[in-house]
Amino acid sequence: MNKITAAITAVGAYVPDFVLSNQVLETMVDTNDEWITSRTGIKERRILKDADKGTSYLAIKAAEDLIAKANVDPSEIDLVLMATATPDMQVSATGAYVATQIGAVNAFAYDLQAACSSFLYGMSTAAAYIQSGRYKKVLLIGADKMSSIVDYTDRTTCIIFGDGAGAVLFEPNTEGLGLQDEYLRSDGVGRDFLKIDAGGSLHPTTIQTIEEKRHSIRQDGKTVFKYAVTNMADASEQILKRNNLTNEDVDFLVPHQANKRIIDATASRMNLEESKVLMNIERYGNTTSATLPLVLNDFEHLFKKGDTIIFAAFGGGFTWGSIYLKWAYDKK
Numbered sequence: 261m262n263k264i265t266a267a268i269t270a271v272g273a274y275v276p277d278f279v280l281s282n283q284v285l286e287t288m289v290d291t292n293d294e295w296i297t298s299r300t301g302i303k304e305r306r307i308l309k310d311a312d313k314g315t316s317y318l319a320i321k322a323a324e325d326l327i328a329k330a331n332v333d334p335s336e337i338d339l340v341l342m343a344t345a346t347p348d349m350q351v352s353a354t355g356a357y358v359a360t361q362i363g364a365v366n367a368f369a370y371d372l373q374a375a376c377s378s379f380l381y382g383m384s385t386a387a388a389y390i391q392s393g394r395y396k397k398v399l400l401i402g403a404d405k406m407s408s409i410v411d412y413t414d415r416t417t418c419i420i421f422g423d424g425a426g427a428v429l430f431e432p433n434t435e436g437l438g439l440q441d442e443y444l445r446s447d448g449v450g451r452d453f454l455k456i457d458a459g460g461s462l463h464p465t466t467i468q469t470i471e472e473k474r475h476s477i478r479q480d481g482k483t484v485f486k487y488a489v490t491n492m493a494d495a496s497e498q499i500l501k502r503n504n505l506t507n508e509d510v511d512f513l514v515p516h517q518a519n520k521r522i523i524d525a526t527a528s529r530m531n532l533e534e535s536k537v538l539m540n541i542e543r544y545g546n547t548t549s550a551t552l553p554l555v556l557n558d559f560e561h562l563f564k565k566g567d568t569i570i571f572a573a574f575g576g577g578f579t580w581g582s583i584y585l586k587w588a589y590d591k592k
């Protein structure tokens with residue numbers, strides 16, 4: 261019998277309608293379109309404005325898009341893996357609510373949190389369940405309502421993040437397609453440089469933590485940038501080396517969309533031509549767990565069965581890595 265590999269067989273996505281442009285941000289904080297564009301590559305991002313909707317709303321929309329497009333029967337889904345850094349609530353698993361709402365009545369569900377690497381790590385987890393033969397349909401959703409943790413008076417973070425969601429279905433494959441290899445890493449040194457300081461078990465919420473505005477995402481951008489450039493490029497180089505791949509063998513790079521300059525550095529280390537480097541950061545900004553599936557959804561029409569795709573991400577923790585995957589279908 262052929263070895264079972266874990267292939268992506270369907271993609272879906274959702275972004276909210278409201279567009280927050282650089283021009284509007286200019287009226288909110290001391291910044292300008294030229295600075296944001298040249299330093300990050302971002303032009304606009306989407307924001308979920310409804311006060312009564314959380315990350316689950318985005319996730320449900322993305323999952324429903326996938327289910328409709330690929331004609332999936334949700335009752336056949338075995339597991340819903342919810343990659344997110346902004347769960348609806350601190351304790352109740354957002355994935356459980358999402359699974360019920362989309363009709364995945366026979367699935368179990370849980371959340372997976374590794375900041376901007378959540379989706380990349382989720383790919384590894386989903387694939388392991390499939391390769392083991394234990395489950396047949398794993399729905400991996402990456403969704404974040406970053407606007408719920410951004411301080412819109414802090415120009416060093418509010419220009420970067422946006423809201424969005426994407427979903428992929430993993431299923432067994434016997435043609436050798438799907439996830440081929442992964443190189444995943446983490447380093448706890450990162451927790452001082454990119455974090456929400458309070459509201460967790462280390463610094464529970466108090467009136468003082470609220471007054472000190474310690475419940476929003478903060479980063480030492482320069483330090484994060486340095487680690488991100490080095491590690492995302494290293495991981496991508498490693499995955500090529502380990503699999504004896506050259507730049508010619510790679511059809512597409514699907515990188516986390518945090519900063520165009522980080523993506524350019526990774527692509528340059530891999531010696532990739534521009535047309536192979538997929539980006540939509542200019543339209544969505546950094547949507548954390550949603551960046552990779554949003555790229556897959558936007559560029560799905562380019563992928564052909566058998567294409568070699570390299571995924572790369574870097575995020576808080578620090579967490580980072582690279583995944584080598586062979587695309588499993590031609591879009592109908």
Ligand code: UT7
Pocket residue numbers: 290291292295296299300376415416419454479480481482484485488517518519522546574575576
């Ligand atoms: O998803 C994974 C996690 N996040 C990341 O990967 C993000 C990594 N970091 C970055 O992308 C970049 O560091 C930023 C985009 C956040 C900042 O870019 P930078 O080139 O590292 O700028 P900087 O922090 O070194 O700041 C340069 C200057 C500073 O002014 P001075 O000190 O040189 O006078 C900042 O105060 O730019 C100033 N600045 C701004 N100016 C206009 C910082 N933010 C802004 C702003 N508009 N929004």
